[in-house]
Amino acid sequence: MRAAVLAGATVLALLASVAPAAAGDAARFDQPRRGFSPAGTELRDSSPRAAGLDPAPVREALAAVERGTREGGADASGTSRPLFSGAVTVMATGGEVVAREATGWALRYADGQGTELPRDQWEPVTEDTVFDMASVSKLFTSVVVMQQVEAGRVDLDEPVATYLPEFAAGGKEGVTVRHLLTHTGGLPAWLPLWSAYPDPGSRLRAALEATPVGAPGEQYLYSDLGLIALGALVERVSGDPLDALVAEGVTGPLGMVDTGYNPTGDVRDRAAATEHQTTPPRGMVRGEVHDENAWALGGVSGHAGVFSTARDMSVLAQAMLDGGTYAGERILSRSSVEQMLADENREFPGDAHGLGFELDQRWYMGALSGPRTAGHTGYTGTSLVLDYQSGSFAVLLTNRVHPSRSWGSVNAVRRAVADGLARALRVPPREGRTAWATPTTDATTSTLTAAVEVPARGGRLAFDLFVDTEATDVLALETSADGGATWSPLPFDVRDRGVVTRTDGTVAGAGHRTWWQASTRLPAGDLLLRWRYTTDAGEQGRGVLVDGVVARSGGQVLLDGERRPGAFTGVGWRTVRG
Incomplete structure (x- = not known):
């Protein structure tokens, strides 16, 4: 398993193999x-x-x-x-x-x-x-x-010039079939073959003999000429x-x-x-x-x-x-x-x-x-x-x-x-019948807020978290001790299939499609907790879901999102059902 540490707004990029979903889960995103x-x-x-x-x-x-x-x-x-x-x-x-x-x-x-x-x-x-x-x-x-x-006629790592000797022109002897399939062969993106050459034969030769604009494997440059050659x-x-x-x-x-x-x-x-x-x-x-x-x-x-x-x-x-x-x-x-x-x-x-x-x-x-x-x-x-x-x-x-x-x-x-x-595609609640979900609109800030009284000995907050966003759409967990006048980030841990990673209080990114278990310590005081989600003006992912929120101090339950959903105020957030 590979994991990238969640720093700032960087996603926990857990790209490990995941067990296949059962046939009945075909409509599940998570x-x-x-x-x-x-x-x-x-x-x-x-x-x-x-x-x-x-x-x-x-x-x-x-x-x-x-x-x-x-x-x-x-x-x-x-x-x-x-x-x-x-x-x-x-x-x-x-x-x-x-x-x-x-x-x-x-x-x-x-x-x-x-x-x-x-x-x-x-x-x-x-x-x-x-x-x-x-x-x-x-x-x-x-x-x-x-x-x-598959037929044994082509080797992906063989130079294209092995099969098309004329392709070697202009210093392309080292460009392989793999390079052309991945647009890393250093070929120009395009040439005006239709207007610069008089017939199909001369146009094809021009495409094959084109002078590269870079060395193979050194850059990605989407090229029509590479596929013409293939x-x-x-x-x-x-x-x-x-x-x-x-x-x-x-x-x-x-x-x-x-x-x-x-x-x-x-x-x-x-x-x-x-x-x-x-x-x-x-x-x-x-x-x-x-x-x-x-x-x-x-x-x-x-x-x-x-x-x-x-x-x-x-x-x-x-x-x-x-x-x-x-x-x-x-x-x-x-x-x-x-x-x-x-x-x-x-x-x-x-x-x-x-x-x-x-x-x-x-x-x-x-x-x-x-x-x-x-x-x-x-x-x-x-x-x-x-x-x-x-x-x-x-x-x-x-x-x-x-x-x-x-x-x-x-x-x-x-x-x-x-x-x-x-x-x-469904992302059912992890706990109970409902979960909180973010909106799916660009250039928006939405908040999910709850109050909690934490005794002098402090407490702990735990919740389930699903995050599938682009890297610039950020979820922040914050706390306020002055009734919401000022807010501070609340760092938290996320556990995904046994791997625990510390965040600075923000997460973003896509690719994992699994629920995380999140937890953190709560300081003493009359606090407001806030999950704040901010999107930019561009693309989005599937969004963020928060579920199973529980705050405890010792054996005392301070906040229970499943038993008391009315304790939360969602601005932009909505409840979703399984």
């Missing part, structure tokens, strides 16, 4: 699972209540998505615009799909300035609308790379094109019938429109990849080009949660999936990354974020979040670049979807 979901888990329609979830946060998340189709963005002139034209949202836990909702429009605009088509020409988003996945395509490339590793690598070692490898190794076995590159026929007809492009002069892009470089490479590239539906992406999500298998079809071994989920970038705090998967990125994973939360986003407005600790996933597909890429970011809505699923 009983993190180890490993993968139970073998044979398949998706089935359900509802939040039937799955044991709180329906309210799910409704709030879907409402946030719907609002995004009406408001939240602005064009270059400052005119109010929707964040995105349309969206499909899927939320699931334990294989139970608790939400699947389409909203907005697959086609709404006539040009990049936001001129609307005649109302009878608007096309609604439906559950089978096909979306340009943009950089979520990188996950498909990464899976194919791992399949080539797409070329798997083609070279297998002798098959990337789109065929994805079809034969991923979408075909999983029955993802609407997923692939360069859609045709009915699939293309169901594609959501993306951007109206004038440079290059493509007009309203629909059914062709939005990314200019992928388009200029023929629509099939390691970094972009995949089209899919929310249904198909849900199947891929469940297959990865299940350790690489779905409906009896295995696309990766469990050990390969484990490798993809292990943080390779511990030297680069904030940029946790596995082999292809981003990890623990609260900016879009919201309250689901943790060391075993994986996913990816796409520039067109797509995102996938897999939470292994609860066996849950969230898919959000939007066409946020329709008709312009400049109307706003969808990150707040991405977080809202992940937050909704996380907060719907």
Whole structure:
């Protein structure tokens, strides 16, 4: 077990293995699972209540998505615009799909300035609308790379130039396959391949021969060029094109019938429109990849080009949660999936990354974020979040670049979807029927206060504590001896599975998802105790819960939160039931 000392507002980062939750605890946030979901888990329609979830946060998340189709963005002139034209949202836990909702429009605009088509020409988003996945395509490339590793054709720690000799140009001889999967190869983020080179062959050569901007392994720099190279690598070692490898190794076995590159026929007809492009002069892009470089490479590239539906992406999500298998079809071994989920970038705090998967990125994973939360986003407005600790996933597909890429970011809505699923997962009281919980709003200070008379011999305070916040959202335990005129921090100990750590009176952070037992000494006097929770203007976690508060002096009970809940005054805090 590893533990980081709680100093100031630093979390107790207990990342030890936790016993798997029982099947009946699938809807629990406070009983993190180890490993993968139970073998044979398949998706089935359900509802939040039937799955044991709180329906309210799910409704709030879907409402946030719907609002995004009406408001939240602005064009270059400052005119109010929707964040995105349309969206499909899927939320699931334990294989139970608790939400699947389409909203907005697959086609709404006539040009990049936001001129609307005649109302009878608007096309609604439906559950089978096909979306340009943009950089979520990188996950498909990464899976194919791992399949080539399993086949013995690729070694993760072998230089890429072993397989693509031309890649060595510019001093990249030491860049390995692992470096490219983790975006630590020192490659530039991007090059204008579509405009600077005349044909697909010269564009691919330019990507492979690009001069690095840093040494391998020395920095994290998200790079499309690295995934373009990996797409070329798997083609070279297998002798098959990337789109065929994805079809034969991923979408075909999983029955993802609407997923692939360069859609045709009915699939293309169901594609959501993306951007109206004038440079290059493509007009309203629909059914062709939005990314200019992928388009200029023929629509099939390691970094972009995949089209899919929310249904198909849900199947891929469940297959990865299940350790690489779905409906009896295995696309990766469990050990390969484990490798993809292990943080390779511990030297680069904030940029946790596995082999292809981003990890623990609260900016879009919201309250689901943790060391075993994986996913990816796409520039067109797509995102996938897999939470292994609860066996849950969230898919959000939007066409946020329709008709312009400049109307706003969808990150707040991405977080809202992940937050909704996380907060719907239960954290029952540790003692009795109710517990106190913090609000889930930004830029807020909330307090939970109780009075206690401590005799001359002093006393002790004990309580149960659940903390899942971002590092800048802080819970402080404080005491006042002058009726609340002034407050002082009250340091306390926390015990988690036998490990005791001393705090300075404040805690924050995420990842553990377990109840702690907290205790401290109380000085003599007529005191006020206060749990004060302060959030900043940005992201949040699942929140803080306090339960089972008891103050004693010798054999005398001074305060009992279970027997006398009315002794507490909550400002912003609310009671929650099991």
